[in-house]
Every structure is written in C-alpha cells, then in structure tokens.
Amino acid sequence: xxxxxxxxxxxxxxxxxxxxxxxxxxxxxYGRRTGPVTITIYTMWEILGFLELPHPEFDLxxxxxxxxxxxxDTDLAHALRDLAPMAExxxxxxxxxxxxxxxxxxxxxxxxx
Numbered sequence: 001x002x003x004x005x006x007x008x009x010x011x012x013x014x015x016x017x018x019x020x021x022x023x024x025x026x027x028x029x030y031g032r033r034t035g036p037v038t039i040t041i042y043t044m045w046e047i048l049g050f051l052e053l054p055h056p057e058f059d060l061x062x063x064x065x066x067x068x069x070x071x072x073d074t075d076l077a078h079a080l081r082d083l084a085p086m087a088e089x090x091x092x093x094x095x096x097x098x099x100x101x102x103x104x105x106x107x108x109x110x111x112x113x
Contacts, residue, residue, distance in 0.1 A: 004075050004104055012108035014072050018042045023070040025063070030055035044071060044105055051098050060084055060097075076104050 007015065019025070025041040027050060036057075039050050047063070050056055060080060068077035079100050083093050 004079055004100065004107065007073070007075075007104070007108055007111055009111060011073060012111040015044050015104060015108040016112075017071075019066075019070040023066070025066040025070070027056065027058045027063075029053040029057060041066075044101060048098060048101055048105070051094060051101075056094075060093075063097075073104065076100060 019042045025047075027039050027041060028036045029039060029050070031037045032054065039046075039053070041047055041050060044067075050058075060083060064077040064080040067073050067080065080097060083096055
C-alpha cells in the first residue's frame with residue numbers, strides 16, 4: 001500500500017481546523033458496562049483518539065466521506081476507501097487507518113513548521 005502525497009499549505013491548515021457543528025461526525029464505541037456510547041468528532045485528532053477506544057464502531061465510507069467533505073482531504077479519503085476490501089482482517093485495517101491519519105497529521109504539522 002502506498003502512503004499519502006504531501007499536502008499543500010491550504011490543506012495542512014484545514015486538517016487542524018475544527019469542523020463546524022453542522023459537519024460533525026457522530027460515531028460510537030461499545031463501553032464494557034455501558035453498551036453503545038456516542039462520540040462526536042470535530043477534528044482529525046479526535047478520530048485518532050476514537051480509534052484508540054475499546055471497540056470503536058464506524059462505517060469506513062462514512063469516515064472517508066467526512067474527511068473528504070468536512071476536512072477537504074481527498075487523498076486521505078481515497079486511501080481509506082481503498083482499505084474497504086480488507087474487511088476480513090479488522091485489526092490490520094484499523095492499524096492502517098490509524099497509520100494513515102497519523103501520517104497525514106504529521107505531514108501537515110511538518111508543512112506548517
């Protein structure tokens with residue numbers, strides 16, 4: 001699998017911005033004793049935190065669509081959509097998703113200095 005192309009300065013700034021309320025991403029994870037717990041996402045950093053929770057549940061297309069529409073990162077959205085065929089290996093797919101998002105955040109941080 002290939003990594004992401006370097007972002008331009010405009011995208012690098014957008015990646016660190018908070019999405020408006022209307023564009024928030026609502027996901028959930030299963031708490032051990034609480035059952036489903038709703039998580040509201042406004043930033044790319046929050047996605048990484050969400051993926052570290054026990055038993056995160058999300059639709060990969062919904063996540064990619066949010067990154068494309070709310071953040072404007074088409075390259076990352078396409079890279080995530082390319083992971084859809086990995087459905088048989090959930091852990092490997094989650095690790096790749098976390099890697100790609102962390103990579104994009106690091107690229108953007110480097111770009112902005």
